[in-house]
Amino acid sequence: MQIPQGLCLARSSRATSLGLPSAAPAPRLRVYFSPPHQRRRHLEINKRPMSRLGTSSLTFFATLLACTQSIAASAAALHVPNDVGSVLPIIQQTYTYLHHNPELGKKEFKAHEFIEARLRELGYRDFVPSTSVPTAVIAILDSGRPGPVVALRAEMDARPLPSGENEPDSHSPHSELPGLMHNCGHDVHASILLGTAAELMHHRSWLHGKVVFLFQPAEETPGGADDIVAETLLEKLKVTKIYAEHSAPGVPVGTIAISPGPTMAGSNYFTLDLDGRSSHAAAPFEGDDVLLSAAKIVEAISTAPARRFEIAMRPVVVSITKLSADGGASNVLPSHAAIAGTIRAFEDPKTAPAGQSSIEQNLLALIEGLAKTYNLKYTWNLRVASPPTINNPILFDGTVPALSASFPGKVDTSPYKGMYSEDFAYYTPLFQSLYFSLGIAKDGLGNAGVHTKDFTVHPDAFRYGLTLMTLLAQIGTVESRTRP
Numbered sequence: 001m002q003i004p005q006g007l008c009l010a011r012s013s014r015a016t017s018l019g020l021p022s023a024a025p026a027p028r029l030r031v032y033f034s035p036p037h038q039r040r041r042h043l044e045i046n047k048r049p050m051s052r053l054g055t056s057s058l059t060f061f062a063t064l065l066a067c068t069q070s071i072a073a074s075a076a077a078l079h080v081p082n083d084v085g086s087v088l089p090i091i092q093q094t095y096t097y098l099h100h101n102p103e104l105g106k107k108e109f110k111a112h113e114f115i116e117a118r119l120r121e122l123g124y125r126d127f128v129p130s131t132s133v134p135t136a137v138i139a140i141l142d143s144g145r146p147g148p149v150v151a152l153r154a155e156m157d158a159r160p161l162p163s164g165e166n167e168p169d170s171h172s173p174h175s176e177l178p179g180l181m182h183n184c185g186h187d188v189h190a191s192i193l194l195g196t197a198a199e200l201m202h203h204r205s206w207l208h209g210k211v212v213f214l215f216q217p218a219e220e221t222p223g224g225a226d227d228i229v230a231e232t233l234l235e236k237l238k239v240t241k242i243y244a245e246h247s248a249p250g251v252p253v254g255t256i257a258i259s260p261g262p263t264m265a266g267s268n269y270f271t272l273d274l275d276g277r278s279s280h281a282a283a284p285f286e287g288d289d290v291l292l293s294a295a296k297i298v299e300a301i302s303t304a305p306a307r308r309f310e311i312a313m314r315p316v317v318v319s320i321t322k323l324s325a326d327g328g329a330s331n332v333l334p335s336h337a338a339i340a341g342t343i344r345a346f347e348d349p350k351t352a353p354a355g356q357s358s359i360e361q362n363l364l365a366l367i368e369g370l371a372k373t374y375n376l377k378y379t380w381n382l383r384v385a386s387p388p389t390i391n392n393p394i395l396f397d398g399t400v401p402a403l404s405a406s407f408p409g410k411v412d413t414s415p416y417k418g419m420y421s422e423d424f425a426y427y428t429p430l431f432q433s434l435y436f437s438l439g440i441a442k443d444g445l446g447n448a449g450v451h452t453k454d455f456t457v458h459p460d461a462f463r464y465g466l467t468l469m470t471l472l473a474q475i476g477t478v479e480s481r482t483r484p
């Protein structure tokens with residue numbers, strides 16, 4: 001997750017949402033969700049007698065059959081890493097180094113140097129620099145065969161801990177920098193991606209096309225994925241698909257989770273400044289009591305979504321994260337109050353849906369009315385940050401069956417929608433995208449939430465993360481070649 005931009009993660013609440021205690025065995029839910037438009041299409045065709053099927057329908061059936069056979073064949077041809085004994089030490093070494101040396105967004109200098117050096121040792125020579133995010137490491141593996149270009153993305157940045165907090169001494173590895181910690185698992189993801197680069201360099205014959213290894217800085221702060229998107233780096237590399245995984249606390253090691261469609265909300269940030277007349281605390285009637293008025297406005301806009309929107313159809317969360325006002329003395333009512341917060345939604349808060357007003361219009365109408373009531377002037381600013389994260393339904397359909405066949409009993413596709421946000425979302429409107437959750441809980445590790453000092457990961461998760469990313473690189477090319 002981002003600070004202050006609210007970001008990632010992931011499915012820390014997924015186990016809870018499934019009603020499972022954190023130590024429960026891996027859920028084996030195999031619910032398979034097709035996008036509604038595809039379900040309708042299948043139903044419509046199935047209702048029609050075969051004799052009445054037109055050429056186009058027969059062609060569709062033939063294509064569907066061929067596609068299914070191809071995917072099945074592709075799944076059979078996929079390679080699960082069987083030499084992890086040589087790759088896991090690379091992952092473990094990288095994880096230990098990154099965890100010892102946490103760095104904030106766009107300052108991942110050590111991580112950049114370490115990762116690029118290891119990639120060069122592995123034989124990588126094709127690197128793409130970023131001018132806007134120079135600590136990024138973007139390496140390309142060319143299979144030497146025609147095929148699509150797919151990107152595998154991992155983050156690199158760590159996070160600051162609350163003032164006075166440090167990572168517990170019992171953790172191993174342990175942050176060597178007081179007040180900083182990899183407590184969102186980005187060291188895990190980067191290490192696994194480096195291991196995947198090692199695995200695939202040894203097995204280029206498993207691939208077609210090219211794989212772009214994207215080690216992305218600044219996921220926790222503005223200017224990570226959004227800068228890379230603005231620089232059009234991936235478009236220039238002709239990337240068509242992008243995949244990522246994120247540690248999911250409380251989800252058992254061995255479980256991979258993903259659901260199609262919108263899965264995480266977009267994040268937006270606002271400030272609201274209120275100004276009125278100060279007065280002596282003994283005579284509020286001589287001023288505007290800005291502080292008390294601000295408190296009432298905070299209460300009103302925090303509860304607005306469930307009162308002004310059909311919340312089940314239009315999920316919106318408004319959370320106030322700052323309220324400050326200071327009269328300078330205990331007997332002075334302040335003339336100014338500063339409010340700040342975040343809006344989480346699956347829509348652009350500035351854009352009005354057909355026949356309705358936008359989220360911003362709704363809030364402003366409320367604020368304007370209250371400001372008038374309390375005789376306050378107000379200044380409102382809303383910044384739209386990351387969009388919702390959307391797992392492409394077509395790519396989901398083309399990926400998950402093959403993944404499940406090679407990863408039996410490990411892929412949980414139960415529906416998930418959360419109001420967290422993730423800057424991977426910036427890629428999702430541009431490229432076919434899938435964002436996976438990686439189970440990290442085992443033997444008492446991997447249960448604490450992201451962004452806490454107690455966050456840990458069970459090292460057995462590395463093996464599953466490596467397998468997932470290695471399979472995705474293969475499926476990303478195979479699936480594309482078999483689709484019409």
Ligand SMILES: [Zn+2]
Nearest residue numbers: 001008009184
């Ligand atoms: Zn994260």
